[in-house]
Amino acid sequence: MRERGLMQEEAEASQVFTPEMIDTMARIWTRSIITLIDVRFQNIASQYPLEQYKMPSSMFIYACGGEAQIQLNETTFGMERFGLVHGGKGSLLSISPKREIVKTFMVFYKAESPLFFKKHLQQLLEQVNPFVQQFGYTPSNPILLLDWFQQMLNDWNRGKAMDQLQAKSFLYQLIHGVYRDFEGGEIRYLQPIPASSAKIYLDKHYREPIMFQDIAAMFGISGGQLTRLFKKKEGMSLQEYLIQRRIEAACHDLKYTEATIKEIATGSGFADEKNLFRMFKKYYKMTPSDYRKINALSMQVDGIDNDSHLHYNERELANLVKSYRDGESSMFGQVRSKEMIFVAAMSLMLLLTACTSGTPANNRGTVNPPAETQQTTQPEVPETKASEAVSQTRTISTVKGDVEVPNNPQRVVVDYLVGDVVALGVTPLGVARATRGETEAVYSNQIKDSINIKMEPEDVMTLEPDLIILAWGEENYEDLSKISPTIYVPYGDMTTEERIHFIGDVLNKPEEAEAVLNTYANKIEEAKLALQNAGLSDVTITMGEFSDKINAIAGAKHAVGELIYNELQMQAPSKVQTDIIDADKYWGEISMEVLAAYMGDYLISLGDTEVPADNAVWKSLPAVQHNRIVTVGSSLSWSTDIMTSSALIDHIVNQLLALAK
Structure with missing residues (x-):
């Protein structure tokens, strides 16, 4: 959970720095001892990317001149032409140009607290630490920053004390310019690339329980969106990639350790021994135990001569996933030829076993029962449909x-x-x-x-x-x-x-689907006409879950919001429209003190929570005073299937019509 929390923080590189945060960070910079350690320049080409460079100190990195991916720890950012990135000591940096050479300036610095400010600075650093803060954005004036970095580099490389002092002054100009950009709020932050960041996360955490929805939430997208983005980029689903990584680990442990199958399953990230068994049966057409025996035999044969041998990754996993046909992915390369190799190796092993033991060989180590004693139970299928x-x-x-x-x-x-x-x-x-x-x-x-x-x-x-x-x-x-x-x-x-x-x-059932949708469309049109005839087509509607402290106001992404605002085309109050619907939010959490600004002519109370009837703010709301409240139980408000939506339309429209009378 701690690692997931760290990735969540890194994925929030698109955060908006508040004026309070900017002021605190400026105070920290002003009162800290800053040592400029080094200034470097490097042309990074697409064929020679910078990979997993461990930053020895806090750093500003300015990349320009072409499109690239910049990775800091587990988060990958997309850069078009200019990008300024900052990270703390120990962060892992990668820069991968898409096509052109990317010019890269790197500024290394160290910050320390003076004794007379130490306690006060420590208090400020507990609020925000600008020296380890991770962010990436496109500067408002990228050419000016390019000039600063170039002059900083020139002054630093001259090596004289006065020149390096001048370089340090450019560092302070840079910091001041960055915070001015944050203060202006008109900059474009480098957005994390979900598919690349998800792959990095899976590579690091595949042995742990993984919830794909949690990974998607780090980037503010749905699990389905993340799956599509990942498959488009990697040629396989998140689940397929996760299984690949776990099987790689299991194969290695089966070959090179004495651990039990159960221990290997748990250590590789599989839920249990049965799950590992199913994966091997699917991809290797054999059990983990058989795989271990075959590879033990193979290693014995390899050991007869003194020739050098390929590493495990080179021989076994170099082509684990290959694309074929129309982009479909196949695990473990050419499966058919692999099976033939396995079968041949198994036959050799069994033949050797038979020769040494003098006992009949059997593929499973058991004697098959006579044919007349075997029974097969088939699931019952109606006769009229079975063949079809x-x-x-x-x-x-x-x-x-x-x-x-x-x-x-x-x-x-x-x-x-x-x-x-x-x-x-x-x-x-x-x-x-x-x-x-x-x-x-x-x-x-x-x-x-x-x-x-x-x-x-x-x-x-x-x-x-x-x-x-x-x-x-x-x-x-x-x-x-x-x-x-x-x-x-x-x-x-x-x-x-x-x-x-x-x-x-x-x-x-294409014809049935068309008929169902026609019926549903007619129901919506009839409901809109009934609301119009009752004088309700122009009223405003607020819906949510209400309590004494926090009120969750639903937007158009909510199941009921989708129906009310998009399908029945009813109006939302202006604050709900701008703060929640236009912001593409599912919910907006609103305190009781400002609830009145989000209130419409009618309220729809969602879920089974009790409405705060004794609250003074609540009682002052016109919709409450005139009893214009529609209640929708959680069993209806959380469902999205078409039959429940139809019932929900009837339920809400009938209550609104009754209240309008």
Whole structure:
């Protein structure tokens, strides 16, 4: 968690420095002893990038002349033509030009506290430490800064005391110019590159539990957006890359340590021994134990002569992932030839074992039972659909890549968007996250025979599904996709129309999807007409969760906000529009003291929290005084499927019409 917190801080390089922060930092610079250690210049070419340079002191780095990626620790920034970056001692710096040579100035300095200011400075440094602060931005006057850095370099290289004093004066001019830029607020901060930063994070933390949504949150984007950006850049999903890194670690430990399979699984980042076993079966077509035996034999054969041998990474992992066909990624290079090598090696090992032990060799070390004693249990499939379901498939393009699904799935498991599936005429075999109360009542009759399960691979496996539709637990995607075709729906990044068409394609129900959307569109138009006839089309609406201290005001990204502001096209108060909706926020946290400025003619109270009825500010609100409050329970306010949205429209519109009378 500490490492994740550090990365969160680094990803916030686009922060806005407040006047108070700037004043504090200026005081610290003024009262500190600054030693200019060195000034350097280097042309960095794309074929010879600067990689993982450990900064020996605090540094200003000024890069100019071309597009480049600048990496500080675990955060990668994108620079177009000019970029000024600052980092503290021990930070890892990388600069990778895209095409042209990038000119790079580096200023090394050290800061110390004088004895008579030490206590006071320490108090200020606890608020903000400008000497270790990490940031990157494009200066407001990049040519002026280029001139300063060039003069600083020239003066420093002359080597005379007066010249180096002049160089130090340019350092102070630089610091003053940077803080003036911050103060003006018209600068463009270098934005972190999510895909590159996520890869760096996974490389460092792959042995730990990983939540992709947490990584995405560091950059203020959704998990689906991060997945698409990562796949576009790396040619594979986040999950695939994470598994690759963990398998690399497991392979190394299997070859070069005496650790148990369980210890290796845990040490490599896998949830348990079974998970490691499944990964090896999928990618190596054998168990971890078999892999260990084969490589032990291979190492013995290699040891017969005295020739030099390739390092592990050169022989085993140099081409772990290769792109083929239309960008599809294959792990471990040419799988077919690899399998042939493994089979040959296994045969040799077993032959040697048979020769030395005198016992019959068996691929699994067990004796197969007579044919008449073997029984195979097949899942029941309705006879009228069996041949069609097994023999016919379609390919669906998703954010996780192309997925082959049954033409007419019979055993569908859904985790969140149950109402979408039911609306298209499909009764799920299993459902998860089906809430009680209002939401379940929307489609309770349709799912009364569905099995309610946790969306864990072990539970899903017991249902033997032929299709899984996943919208919530993205971290389970890889494990679930090994059970049956799994479709991930990034519902937060899709409109209702896009989502229904997509799920309609998955279920082979395009006509049903069109009919459902037409019905939904008609409902919205009827609701808008009813509101207009009641004189409510121009009123302002505020929605949120209200309490005595902090009020969470919902924007248009919230499920109810999307419906009210975008679909029913009702108006938001000007403060809600500018501070929350235009800022593309899901919520805006507002204190009770300023709540009145965000209030509309009507309130929609979301969730099951109690409205602060005895609060003086609350009681002074016109909407409260005139009882213009619509309540929406959490079971309706947190759901986004089309059946629940339809019920939500009826619920809100009926209450608004009743209040208007």
